[in-house]
Amino acid sequence: MVLPGHLAGGYLATRAVLAIFHPALTASQSTWMLILGTISGDLPDIDVAIFSFTHLIGSKTAKKQHRSYVTHTPIFWLAVSAAAALIGLAASSAFILTLSAVILAGSWSHLLFDSIEYGVRWLWPFSDRSYALRYPPESESAHRRGSIAYYWEFISKAYFKNLTSYAEILVTLAAIWLLVSR
Known part of the structure; x- marks a missing residue:
């Protein structure tokens, strides 16, 4: 799945977190929570910067794919969320407590979507084993893995042949519908 x-x-x-827990937030805090929560859906991809840099400099420690870093593991986001929850409890802050749940939900939504095909x-x-519903065949590319040209070629030639692209379209349309009907 890609950024959108x-x-x-x-x-x-x-x-979902806001609907289930009904936190005591002001209207402004709820808006900020939606913004931060939306961003949390892409937080596991912060490893793309490390991945791209190590490939750019030709590092011998460069990994084959960016999903090999710790930010693409559930335990990492569980730990980040738990730390935020402890801070929220210590500060008696409904905002920080809710943010901890939102970070967990958003980051795990990312991991669930990546589990479709990646x-x-x-x-x-x-265990270092990756789990996915299915693995599509790897696409061949003349471009360096991790480069913008590589990702552009992937999106333009291979992405729309994958199941993930259709899940992404449905999720994006659902989010737009909820945003507009709010």
């Missing part, structure tokens, strides 16, 4: 789908997933996850290491650190 992950952002839409974060937005939908945030709406694979996520759900059992890390106990």
